[in-house]
Amino acid sequence: MKTRPRHVFCGSQLSYGATWQSVAWEQFAKAGMRNVDVHICQYADFALVPELMVDEPWHGMWQISVADLKTLWGRLGVAPLVALANCDMFYREGVDLVKRRMDFAKKTGIKHFVTGPWPHESWRGAERVVYDHWKEICDYAELLDLQLSVETHGWTMNNARECLETIKNINRKNFKVAFATSDTYYRNKGLNQKEELKALQEHIGAVFLRDFRGEYHKWNFPALGDGIVDFPHIFGELDKVGFQGPYLLVLEGHPEVFNGTVGQYHQDVLKSVDYLKRIGVWE
Amino acid sequence: MQNHVLCSTDSYGVNKMDEVFKDIAAIGFKSIEVSCSQTRPPGIVPECLFNFRHNYPDSGWGKFSLPDLAEWLHSFGLKAEVMNASCELCHPRSVEWLRRRIDASKFLGIDVLSTGIGRGGEQAEARDIVRDNLQMACRYAEECGKIICVKTDAWLAEGADEMLRFMDGVKSEHLKIDFDPSLILYHNPDADLTNYLKEIARLVGCVHLRGIMKKNGRSELPQDGSCPVNYRKLFSLLNENGFYGPFCLETDYAYFWEPSSAQIPLTHGSWQAPWAFDSAGLRERSKKIREFLTAYDLQPG
Numbered sequence: 001m002k003t004r005p006r007h008v009f010c011g012s013q014l015s016y017g018a019t020w021q022s023v024a025w026e027q028f029a030k031a032g033m034r035n036v037d038v039h040i041c042q043y044a045d046f047a048l049v050p051e052l053m054v055d056e057p058w059h060g061m062w063q064i065s066v067a068d069l070k071t072l073w074g075r076l077g078v079a080p081l082v083a084l085a086n087c088d089m090f091y092r093e094g095v096d097l098v099k100r101r102m103d104f105a106k107k108t109g110i111k112h113f114v115t116g117p118w119p120h121e122s123w124r125g126a127e128r129v130v131y132d133h134w135k136e137i138c139d140y141a142e143l144l145d146l147q148l149s150v151e152t153h154g155w156t157m158n159n160a161r162e163c164l165e166t167i168k169n170i171n172r173k174n175f176k177v178a179f180a181t182s183d184t185y186y187r188n189k190g191l192n193q194k195e196e197l198k199a200l201q202e203h204i205g206a207v208f209l210r211d212f213r214g215e216y217h218k219w220n221f222p223a224l225g226d227g228i229v230d231f232p233h234i235f236g237e238l239d240k241v242g243f244q245g246p247y248l249l250v251l252e253g254h255p256e257v258f259n260g261t262v263g264q265y266h267q268d269v270l271k272s273v274d275y276l277k278r279i280g281v282w283e
Numbered sequence: 284m285q286n287h288v289l290c291s292t293d294s295y296g297v298n299k300m301d302e303v304f305k306d307i308a309a310i311g312f313k314s315i316e317v318s319c320s321q322t323r324p325p326g327i328v329p330e331c332l333f334n335f336r337h338n339y340p341d342s343g344w345g346k347f348s349l350p351d352l353a354e355w356l357h358s359f360g361l362k363a364e365v366m367n368a369s370c371e372l373c374h375p376r377s378v379e380w381l382r383r384r385i386d387a388s389k390f391l392g393i394d395v396l397s398t399g400i401g402r403g404g405e406q407a408e409a410r411d412i413v414r415d416n417l418q419m420a421c422r423y424a425e426e427c428g429k430i431i432c433v434k435t436d437a438w439l440a441e442g443a444d445e446m447l448r449f450m451d452g453v454k455s456e457h458l459k460i461d462f463d464p465s466l467i468l469y470h471n472p473d474a475d476l477t478n479y480l481k482e483i484a485r486l487v488g489c490v491h492l493r494g495i496m497k498k499n500g501r502s503e504l505p506q507d508g509s510c511p512v513n514y515r516k517l518f519s520l521l522n523e524n525g526f527y528g529p530f531c532l533e534t535d536y537a538y539f540w541e542p543s544s545a546q547i548p549l550t551h552g553s554w555q556a557p558w559a560f561d562s563a564g565l566r567e568r569s570k571k572i573r574e575f576l577t578a579y580d581l582q583p584g
Contacts, residue, residue, distance in 0.1 A: 042331045043347060051330035052321050054374060059402035064321060064371070088347055093333055 008245030176205025287528025404437030443482030459488025
């Protein structure tokens with residue numbers, strides 16, 4: 001009998017709204033989630049900025065010291081597993097930003113590097129620029145031995161059809177998809193998620209566990225199990241191809257928690273962890 | 284001549300920037316100090332901003348570009364005039380960080396940048412390191428026609444003698460002093476501010492008005508007479524020396540080095556909410572700024 005793979009979960013600090021990353025890490029540790037992500041996007045409030053960081057300890061200032069950051073993770077009892085590093089890689093300067101973030105991931109011992117294109121509709125027709133940039137980013141990831149996954153984040157990565165076209169044009173084995181379970185519905189209309197997953201399952205490098213309810217392009221991501229996403233099916237299909245993770249818990253909020261407290265966001269995290277246990281995928 | 288008072292975005296803690304700009308403009312300010320400090324990540328990070336127009340849709344502002352940021356400020360009727368460019372000056376990479384901030388200042392139309400010393404200043408050898416780093420940065424400031432102001436921070440808070448010795452060491456006309464009485468009193472509670480200021484007034488490039496910095500990192504702008512800082516005397520001494528500004532109002536020290544969930548909701552907001560994001564804090568700070576201006580008969584500049 002084929003053994004079901006052990007799933008690797010990771011808490012994304014996006015699940016706690018716009019707050020200090022250390023607060024999110026502290027909360028994930030309380031929820032029993034040891035693996036966490038690190039936010040190093042080009043521009044996001046509270047993202048770490050690798051360009052401003054030094055390697056050596058610097059007076060306990062973990063926001064600007066890689067060594068102090070590692071000490072903090074140790075103190076909180078969490079392990080960094082994924083770097084979340086969306087940058088505008090349409091531009092040469094954006095590619096360089098991605099590379100600097102990859103250097104940071106390498107230094108901190110992070111294995112999974114997730115980025116996204118921050119697509120701009122007015123760039124349609126210039127896909128080749130993006131493909132060339134992705135090739136360069138893939139090659140740099142290979143050099144650093146990082147697993148690169150790209151978010152289903154609109155434009156050339158909006159759905160399975162777009163992703164497959166991009167994968168074909170980039171033609172790099174290490175270009176993987178960060179499959180966001182909500183995006184079939186949030187970023188698209190009329191798609192069947194089972195078909196989307198089937199088309200992409202061989203190319204998935206990370207999964208964003210995010211439920212969805214409501215309308216197209218309306219921000220509404222409740223606790224797992226409270227929306228329309230069929231998570232047992234997703235785990236079942238990905239188990240078949242031996243995908244272990246990382247499965248990132250990315251609960252980006254819903255109207256009931258807008259401007260809520262960290263405590264409210266934490267309830268969604270606890271509820272989602274409980275749901276994953278109930279469906280038998282959290283060992 | 285009227286004193287030129289502007290408002291620092293740091294006055295508003297960790298908050299949504301368009302709400303902050305709206306409030307600053309509503310008070311009547313036309314000029315602001317923007318925060319590009321190395322150690323306050325929620326501020327502006329020049330390292331992540333492109334130098335060209337970008338106009339990313341839905342970003343709400345110039346999140347990706349310095350020219351877009353300048354235009355976004357203009358849309359509120361505001362102009363950035365001073366930059367909080369604080370870097371860890373004891374670190375060898377501080378020259379690189381300061382140069383990037385000087386580059387950014389060109390796009391934002393800023394001529395005056397201010398920096399504290401950062402950590403490590405308590406070590407004796409740090410003084411030479413900071414002097415050398417600032418000397419290098421000032422050479423670039425000279426090329427670009429900018430002024431760097433060093434804060435009355437760390438050992439420079441000990442007295443005017445220390446500051447004058449330091450200024451002599453750097454020897455650059457592009458280095459001035461950011462006179463920050465709250466920082467002096469933080470490091471040196473017994474300091475005689477009037478004597479300090481008398482000695483260095485001719486070298487002042489900007490002033491920070493922020494009352495007393497508390498141990499928890501917050502500063503409080505006091506009303507007239509309730510603070511060891513005699514603001515009337517301070518204005519008069521500086522005016523006698525021909526200095527009328529910029530005076531940067533900063534009512535809060537926003538950054539906490541040990542953020543924890545106990546501070547929530549101060550540091551918390553959702554990704555998609557209308558971003559009231561500490562709206563009570565915003566109102567409270569706005570009130571303090573207005574009260575301070577009234578107490579000292581100051582006009583927002």
